[in-house]
């Protein structure tokens with residue numbers, strides 16, 4: 001008989017408790033994944049500290065790589081034994097349906113058939129930056145996106161998705177991560193700690209049309225640099241990965257989530273083929289903190305510390 005184990009959060013801030021748990025049964029649109037590795041999303045340790053958790057015990061988790069163990073009756077795209085990466089939407093489930101039962105079921109549409117660690121980005125939602133969707137044969141479209149925080153996990157995914165839709169990407173990072181941003185496809189990279197960064201970016205945009213800035217870092221301090229960049233670019237749209245404070249009128253800003261129905265075409269039509277063909281690279285590199293659910297607590301601590309150009313991962 002197959003068995004299942006989970007890392008339970010029993011109460012706000014309590015250390016994770018690893019124990020046997022019920023084997024999940026997929027709903028009609030779900031699949032059950034046997035996880036081989038999980039990446040620690042910044043939201044996981046925050047949720048372990050009680051963020052948005054309404055009932056205990058609960059099981060956390062967002063970013064996973066594994067093998068299809070069981071499929072729901074409506075699922076045709078995934079077969080038992082197929083390798084998948086996915087975003088389990090624990091946070092979204094909690095928000096939308098107040099679902100509090102620990103579950104390893106995930107909606108089939110947020111999966112791609114390749115092992116990797118990838119964070120999806122909120123580029124596409126209606127009324128937001130509304131970039132063209134990525135494709136395997138995108139041609140340069142003469143438009144520019146600025147990705148602030150290009151060496152972060154979210155930033156590297158943002159660079160790659162925009163480049164694969166034909167946009168030229170100008171990124172920021174520390175100088176030791178310039179090569180990484182270029183490997184992801186950025187045409188120009190500037191150090192956000194250098195005083196001339198705003199003017200340098202404006203110059204690099206040149207005659208291309210600036211369509212928006214994706215602030216992958218999102219925290220309030222980042223606006224000390226992001227606001228002057230937007231001013232030099234004469235304002236425009238800004239997508240932010242964190243909730244926003246008050247900003248000058250010349251910035252039309254929105255908080256973006258990496259999860260929503262807008263992710264469907266990206267996951268369904270692009271990610272699997274792009275990983276297979278090398279159009280999407282598995283960046284940044286994984287920092288494997290340990291093996292087994294027992295290593296998750298340490299991985300949360302590593303994730304809460306200084307992370308530069310690495311994805312914190314636990315193998316299972």
Ligand SMILES: NC(=O)c1ccc[n+]([C@@H]2O[C@H](COP(=O)([O-])OP(=O)(O)OC[C@H]3O[C@@H](n4cnc5c(N)ncnc54)[C@H](OP(=O)(O)O)[C@@H]3O)[C@@H](O)[C@H]2O)c1
Nearest residue numbers: 042151152153154173174177216241256257258307308309
């Ligand atoms: N809205 C959503 O759905 C969603 C989903 C996932 C994550 N997030 C948020 O997105 C942000 C990025 O997450 P992540 O996992 O991609 O982060 P990450 O990989 O841990 O980011 C680390 C990078 O951030 C850069 N950095 C740190 N402080 C900076 C600053 N003040 N200005 C510019 N760059 C700075 C560093 O670049 P250098 O080393 O090159 O200096 C470092 O490489 C977090 O705030 C996270 O909470 C939001």
